[in-house]
Each structure stands twice: as C-alpha cells, then as structure tokens.
Amino acid sequence: MALIAPSLLSANFLKLEDDCNMLNASQADWFHLDVMDGRFVPNISFGLPIIEQVRKATTKVCDVHLMILEPEKYAEAFKNAGADILTVHLEACPHLHRNIQQIKSLGMKAGVALNPHTSISLLSEVIQDIDLVCLMSVNPGFGGQKFIPQTIDKIKQLRSLIDSKNLNLHIEIDGGVTLENAPEIIAAGADVLVAGNTVFKSANPISTIAQLKSL
Numbered sequence: 074m075a076l077i078a079p080s081l082l083s084a085n086f087l088k089l090e091d092d093c094n095m096l097n098a099s100q101a102d103w104f105h106l107d108v109m110d111g112r113f114v115p116n117i118s119f120g121l122p123i124i125e126q127v128r129k130a131t132t133k134v135c136d137v138h139l140m141i142l143e144p145e146k147y148a149e150a151f152k153n154a155g156a157d158i159l160t161v162h163l164e165a166c167p168h169l170h171r172n173i174q175q176i177k178s179l180g181m182k183a184g185v186a187l188n189p190h191t192s193i194s195l196l197s198e199v200i201q202d203i204d205l206v207c208l209m210s211v212n213p214g215f216g217g218q219k220f221i222p223q224t225i226d227k228i229k230q231l232r233s234l235i236d237s238k239n240l241n242l243h244i245e246i247d248g249g250v251t252l253e254n255a256p257e258i259i260a261a262g263a264d265v266l267v268a269g270n271t272v273f274k275s276a277n278p279i280s281t282i283a284q285l286k287s288l
C-alpha cells in the first residue's frame with residue numbers, strides 16, 4: 074500500500090483551509106508542497122508564508138519539494154516554517170552532499186529529486202545518506218502534465234539499486250499520476266504517490282484519495 078501525497082499546487086488557494094481540512098479528513102498520508110522560484114523551473118508557486126499556515130492546519134507530514142536554486146540559503150527557514158521532509162533537486166545542487174548533511178543536521182528528512190533526463194546512477198554516492206528519492210515523471214514546473222512512460226524503467230532501476238544495498242528509503246513519483254497508471258507505478262517499486270490534479274480536480278477528492286490508497 075503506497076503513501077499518498079496530494080500536491081497543494083492544485084488546491085484552491087482562496088480556500089486553502091478547506092482543502093487542508095479535506096486532506097486531514099482523508100486517507101492522505103503527506104501534504105506535498107511545491108516551491109518554485111522562476112529560475113530553476115519556469116514558474117513561481119508559493120513559499121514560506123503559505124507553508125507556515127499549512128503547518129498550522131495539519132499534523133500530517135509536510136513534504137516540501139524545493140524546485141529552487143541555492144536551496145541551502147533557505148533550508149533553515151523551511152525547517153522553521155514546518156517542513157518534515159525537505160527535497161532538493163540534484164540538478165540545482167553542485168554540492169549535493171553538503172545540502173543533504175545540512176537538511177539532516179536541521180532535523181528534517183532529506184530527499185533528492187531527479188528530473189526526467191537525470192540518470193539514477195548519479196545517486197550512487199549519496200543514496201545511503203538520504204530518506205527519499207523523488208523521481209519526476211514530468212518536467213517540473215506545472216501541475217496537470219502527462220506522465221512520462223520511461224519513468225517506469227527508472228523506478229525499477231532505483232528499486233533494484235536500493236534493494237541491492239539493503240537500504241530503506243522512499244521512492245516518490247511526482248507528476249501525472251492517475252488512478253489508471255498508479256498500479257503500474259506501484260508494481261515497479263514506488264511507495265509514495267504525489268497527486269495534484271488527480272485529487273483536486275476530481276468530483277470527490279476524499280474518495281479519489283481512498284481509491285489511490287486501496288491500490
């Protein structure tokens with residue numbers, strides 16, 4: 074049974090409290106919070122003040138996905154805002170090892186995200202230090218895009234790397250996850266599903282989350 078992490082990028086920002094309460098009442102495991110800087114990705118989303126408010130509205134895990142350059146400048150601020158998991162992009166971090174150590178020393182779980190073109194092999198020297206790998210199954214920056222099918226192979230490669238080293242970390246899939254493709258994603262070895270549009274654009278988000286959870 075996978076963990077379900079609805080992405081608040083697709084929530085109604087005018088009624089964010091209602092959407093948080095809906096997720097609290099649902100079987101969602103984590104709140105996935107997408108931070109974009111308009112530099113690493115061609116879009117700007119939301120930042121610290123929103124996360125601070127969301128933190129007050131839930132006791133569930135706040136899974137913060139930073140799509141920003143120089144994340145080391147803000148790691149402490151995201152910890153103070155309430156992040157439980159802080160994920161940085163490998164492509165944005167020339168000193169990734171240092172970023173990971175910083176996140177862990179601040180008391181958060183450390184995640185590393187890979188863009189669709191980035192090879193799993195680049196994780197080999199840090200995989201033992203992290204808690205989560207986020208495989209982007211779309212190009213980051215926008216919700217509601219189509220799942221890139223090659224991601225399935227990457228999930229399988231990552232699952233065998235993790236198993237061969239006897240490690241215990243999450244494989245999170247982010248982008249274009251639907252009720253239709255989720256079974257194949259889970260079968261390939263993922264254990265955390267991010268879902269933005271699939272949850273928030275559905276007629277009944279609580280039951281959609283329950284359906285994802287039951288796969």
Ligand code: DX5
Nearest residue numbers: 080213214216217249269270
């Ligand atoms: C994309 C974000 C995703 C996005 C997913 O850059 O990282 O978390 O919100 O949205 P859907 O599930 O709609 O593809």
Ligand code: ZN
Nearest residue numbers: 107138247267
């Ligand atoms: Zn995300």
